[in-house]
Amino acid sequence: MLLPKRLICALAAMVFTAVAVLLPSPAAHADGRSPNSDGLMREEVSFRGGGGLTLHGTVLSPVTPQATGARPGIVLVGGSGPGPREEYRQEAESFALAGITTLVYDKRTVRYSTMDRDFGLLAEDALAGVRLLRGRGGVDPRHVGLWGFSEGGWVAPLAAARSSDVAFVITIGGPGYSPLRTQTWNLTNRLQRRGITGSYLHAVKGPAAQLIDSTAPFPEGDYDPLPVWKRLHRTPVLALWGDHDTQVPPLESARIIERALADAGNGHVVIRFLGEAAHNGHRTSDGFDRIGGPLYQGKRLGALAPGYMDTMTSWVHAVASGHPPPSSTAPAPAQAAASTPTSGTWYAWLAPVLLLLGFASYPVSGALRRITGRPRPRTRWCVALWRWLAGLGLVATTVALLCPIVVFTAGDGAATPVVAGRPVGWLVAQVLSIAVVALTGVAAVTAVTAWRRRFEHPSADARPVQSTAARATVMVTAVLFVPWALWWGTLRP
Known part of the structure; x- marks a missing residue:
């Protein structure tokens, strides 16, 4: 005898409910972490940064447990601007998939603007992230480092110089000059791309920059990264630049940072240049466009350049294994134009x-x-x-x-x-x-x-x-x- 249709539906619902209760849920982790189909575990975290400000971020780690020992960790320090963590999702996921527990966080919006900027405060935010990872289970507290992009290339070394908790430093597009000189070079490149030539370029990179430097309207405009780099005596450093970087002078910056770390006696400094890469290490044809990758606020972020993540992740694992690579410098690509000193008069x-x-x-x-x-x-x-x-x-x-x-x-x-x-x-x-x-x-x-x-x-x-x-x-x-x-x-x- 056939059962009524409603009774069949009711029995099916009871069976599915029982199965759901008896079988373990993939999201049922005691610490609230949730695995994803890409093989990564993501946990939303909050922590106290510089000045007691609450910052929000995501910790990413592989679902597969570590075979032996604990994983190294890395904190991503973004570039200038509001810097939501979504901008660095590709890097964060790649680090985590390579077996490196990664913290990516939203940049502070309090006490951070064009007219209010403090690299020391940003460094305290980064160190707070390092402390968070060092205190997590499954993370080796001896091997938690910093990754700094662009402005983060000023902040990450400063944080490392302030604390021995930072085990290593990676920079991508790290500037060797002050923010004002770097921005002047960046603006000159962008103005030339717009077809501007002649005396206006002269005014921007010469008299106007000198006037700004002498009146100091922008905070941290004269920040000198050289003394900070010279304080990193033993911290392994991997410094990367895209061969099409139009925002930071790559050749000059590499020489400055290499010389400063050599003077400090640091024997574990690796300097590399990425092919087909823009300032952020993503694919480009000329340094200004971005090829592939996800969209963020209507703009394409660009796919990760060939070899970019492999270079970083293999280096981190070498450091974590107790064998940081010795100092080496790859041949630098030609730089379109030299930067101009901006000392005020x-x-x-x-x-x-x-x-x-x-x-x-x-x-x-x-x-x-x-x-x-x-x-x-x-x-x-x-x-x-x-x-x-x-x-x-x-x-x-x-x-x-x-x-x-x-x-x-x-x-x-x-x-x-x-x-x-x-x-x-x-x-x-x-x-x-x-x-x-x-x-x-x-x-x-x-x-x-x-x-x-x-x-x-x-x-x-x-x-x-x-x-x-x-x-x-x-x-x-x-x-x-x-x-x-x-x-x-x-x-x-």
């Missing part, structure tokens, strides 16, 4: 300040004349000449200053649109500078003519053409503007 900030004050003195003196009720000038066209000279000088100096400096905060996109190899704003600054020079010549002739007339006819109308002090100030300022504009670049091709 006193005249880099004093000259524009004097120019702005000098040109502003004329409208200020005019306002004071009206307030005090002094007589009106008798030659209106002459007054208009000096007024135009002061006004154009003030605008020309301001535009010339802002146009190259803004790219340091807003990026190379702020230099668009581009006309004749120059940003439109820079062309405006150049036209204004030429106008200032022309008006300076006219004003000089007018001033000499007025002085002669007044000397030859002392009994003429005693009403002033305009304040002698104001005219003299504007004239001197306009004359000084010429060498400054030549140095800054607005009077250069």
Whole structure:
């Protein structure tokens, strides 16, 4: 006799429920970890970073237990920007699949911005991650190290220099220079890719960078990584750069770091360059694009470059086995252009300040004349000449200053649109500078003519053409503007 359809369904549901209860669940780990179909165990963790800030991350490890002993561990320290852990998922999974327990965490957003940055605080975050891994079961506390990308190439060595808990350091795209010099080189490459040439590039990598360095508006802009590298006497180091790195000068950085560690007596420094790799070690054709890989916020991250992960994981296992590879340096690829020193000078900030004050003195003196009720000038066209000279000088100096400096905060996109190899704003600054020079010549002739007339006819109308002090100030300022504009670049091709 056939059972009713509802009774059959009820019996089937009871059977499935019993099986689910009796069989072990793949997610039923006492510590809350959950395995995935890719063979990795992932655990969401929270820990206290620098200043007591709570950071959130993921610990990844293989599902297959270690055959003998405990696994090495590695903490991933991201590059500049907000740095969510998703950006480094490919690296984290590759390390874990190679048998290295990996912590990847979201970068702090508190006390981290363009105008508020502290590498020491970021190093404390990284060390907190190291302590977390060292305290986990199945992780060898003697072999937990740091991986630092880009900005992390400043942070990871600093953390290692502060604590003997860091067993090794890996960097990818690690800078050998200060953030300001490195960013200047990066911006120059990006501006050239946009078709910008000539005096604007000169202004960005020369006078503008020197002005920023002398006024120090950006935190950590002058950070020098060299003393930190020299403190890593015994810590094994693997330093990698993509052969198409356009954000950090790879050849120069490699030489600086190699020399610093050699001076420190470190005999376990391996320096390598990755083929077909961009700044982040991912595949590229020119250093600017990314080939393959997942999408992140609408942008392609790029697939891992050939040999990138194998180089790192085999090196970590060699270190963990007690046999860190001896120092060696691979031949470096050609670097497109050398970086430019960005040391600030006193005249880099004093000259524009004097120019702005000098040109502003004329409208200020005019306002004071009206307030005090002094007589009106008798030659209106002459007054208009000096007024135009002061006004154009003030605008020309301001535009010339802002146009190259803004790219340091807003990026190379702020230099668009581009006309004749120059940003439109820079062309405006150049036209204004030429106008200032022309008006300076006219004003000089007018001033000499007025002085002669007044000397030859002392009994003429005693009403002033305009304040002698104001005219003299504007004239001197306009004359000084010429060498400054030549140095800054607005009077250069």
